[in-house]
Amino acid sequence: MLGVHDTDVELLCAVDLVNSGKDEEQLADLDALGDFVTRHRVSDVTRLTQEDLLAVHRLRERIQPLFDTSDDEAAAKIVNTLLAQAPVIPRMTSHDDHPWHLHYSYPGASLADHLAVDLGMAFGRIIASGQRERLRRCAAPGCRRVLVDMSRNRSRRYCDARTCGNRLHVAAYRQRRRAEAG
Numbered sequence: 001m002l003g004v005h006d007t008d009v010e011l012l013c014a015v016d017l018v019n020s021g022k023d024e025e026q027l028a029d030l031d032a033l034g035d036f037v038t039r040h041r042v043s044d045v046t047r048l049t050q051e052d053l054l055a056v057h058r059l060r061e062r063i064q065p066l067f068d069t070s071d072d073e074a075a076a077k078i079v080n081t082l083l084a085q086a087p088v089i090p091r092m093t094s095h096d097d098h099p100w101h102l103h104y105s106y107p108g109a110s111l112a113d114h115l116a117v118d119l120g121m122a123f124g125r126i127i128a129s130g131q132r133e134r135l136r137r138c139a140a141p142g143c144r145r146v147l148v149d150m151s152r153n154r155s156r157r158y159c160d161a162r163t164c165g166n167r168l169h170v171a172a173y174r175q176r177r178r179a180e181a182g
């Protein structure tokens with residue numbers, strides 16, 4: 001999307017993080033948190049504790065409004081709180097077969113600090129390049145999940161859930177609502 005590998009990767013990680021708290025809790029325990037770390041190839045993560053889990057849940061709450069606001073200033077304020085959470089130390093890395101890219105969290109950072117800083121930088125870049133509107137809520141009725149629209153013409157409206165964006169599903173839902181209302 002931005003053509004910058006790590007920004008795209010970090011934004012998809014942020015989407016997955018926010019959506020993990022929708023519907024049922026998908027980061028309920030340390031095993032689930034470990035899976036999240038593996039899936040998103042978050043580097044330098046050592047032993048995870050219950051405190052890490054709670055800190056990631058708190059971070060998730062702070063990131064979510066970035067997908068709701070229609071205001072760059074409000075979004076920038078949130079990003080600044082993320083970047084102020086921990087020391088920001090840019091350095092280049094090529095972990096897990098990723099191409100060379102920049103990390104911003106200090107070595108040995110807790111998972112929540114690592115995510116706050118690195119996701120904060122990715123959000124900062126998308127806002128600074130005038131693309132904040134790519135961060136959205138899914139448009140499917142009843143869906144509370146978020147998405148980052150990486151399409152060239154910024155036309156994506158639905159999240160990755162199999163039911164969302166399925167026109168039959170949406171039509172059936174509307175019909176049901178009409179029936180209930182009528």
Ligand SMILES: [Zn+2]
Pocket residue numbers: 006043093095098101103
């Ligand atoms: Zn990385």
Ligand SMILES: [Zn+2]
Pocket residue numbers: 138139140143144145158159160161164
């Ligand atoms: Zn959806």
